[in-house]
Amino acid sequence: MLNTLKNRFEQGCRTCGYPKEKPAVFARYRGKPIIQKDVSSDIVEACAKACPQDAIDIDLKKIDMGRCVFCGTCERISKGAFVIFTDDFEISTSKKEHLLTDGDLPSLAEHSKQHFKKLFGRSLQLRQVSAAGCNACEADLNVLATPFFDLARFGINFVASPRHADGIVVTGPVSRNMKTALLTTYEAIAEPKVVIAVGSCTITGGPFTGSPEITEGLDTILPVDLFIPGCPPHPLTNLHALLTFFK
Template sequence: MLHILAERLRQGRRTVAFPKNVPDLPPRFRGLPVLSPGPCATDCASCAGTCPTGALGADEAGLFLDLGKCIFCGTCATACPAGRVAFSQDHRLASDTREGLVLRPGTRPHVSPLDPARRRLFARSLKLRQVSAGGCNACEADLNVLTTVVFDLGRFGIDFVASPRHADGVAVTGPVTVNMLAATRATFDAVPDPRVAIAVGACAISGGVFAGSPETTGGATPHLPVDLFIPGCPPHPLTILDGLLSLLGIPTP
């Protein structure tokens, strides 16, 4: 026992200081995409055509990137001959609206806190039932990482529970397969009002790489009143934590 205590003292503090400070992210981390202003080459489809999920495109207003579809593969950044697409190390990707995930030059996603009544209820205790609706387990793994000593989700009063009857909301991952649609809806319906719905990862937001498959239904967005969209494939634990705290009105850097 003394050896265990001595080792714990040697290791020191292991929990990140977030939200007081943002921990250093690895150099290879791909965060918020940045679209630079300027004209594209005439009829240029070099970067948009390489996107495996159709997240990048252009319309009358110019170049746009849909974070809800983006899997952060980085292919567009290397393919764009004008260099108009780049990935920053900004971990703040969440949005409280689906439209807010569509980036254009000079824009970024934003999370408005819950309405005052729900915020008063959930700000110090938010219990979530995680629903794995056909995902590959990457988003599920990063949600699980939040419960470790490094991120320590419980210090904010946020926890995952085993039953929707004990929950304040659901966190859905995966493209919501046909076989999981009824279960996803039933789980959300079993959560007492007032409740929240959170879509975690590209699959849960738009179907991700499985969009258009007859075995999937386009994620949680078409089926639940989603309060928080957290993009990524999978989203970094810090991105998830930032979105959750922002939804509860807890200031983040």
């Protein structure tokens, strides 16, 4: 008993102040990419050629955060002259085309659907379906339940049954073998329902693009309301998306 109390005092309160205050992330974190438009096209082409995800649009001089795995190759090659990955983790969008960006993202709050806020603003119950990713997105969704993020304090929970849920959070590139289970889960949720795509696999196929076993984009099989990019998205990215879109 004494041991339990001692530990309790040592641990103290660890919950972060987000969204009131932004917690600091370490300097090497690669968040929202900012593009310098006035760079020579040679550099852009070199970046596009080296990009393992082919996420750079040479003509528009934009980067597709839906494909990007935030490896930072383009930043290193251009020595920051073309792309800089900032420490801004607030990068989610309500439309897939907004993910193709030069760093100027539309405000997520303004694009969220007002009836969602009304319906789910005080209580949002989500069913998570893991569909063939690498388990990193799942892990960084799971940590939202830990004391540091404490998702439940906002009235948002992950629930065990689709029947209890207001929507699904999908991770992974939806393999052929998982597609039926995903669609069945989706059907089991009562209307109105939301669909959230987490991670570059889910949004575009990500690292597995080109495999015949996967679906390149969840939006090709379900109507997606919220896109959370990253490989995996930082837990604060997830938190920002959920709070801004539904609160």
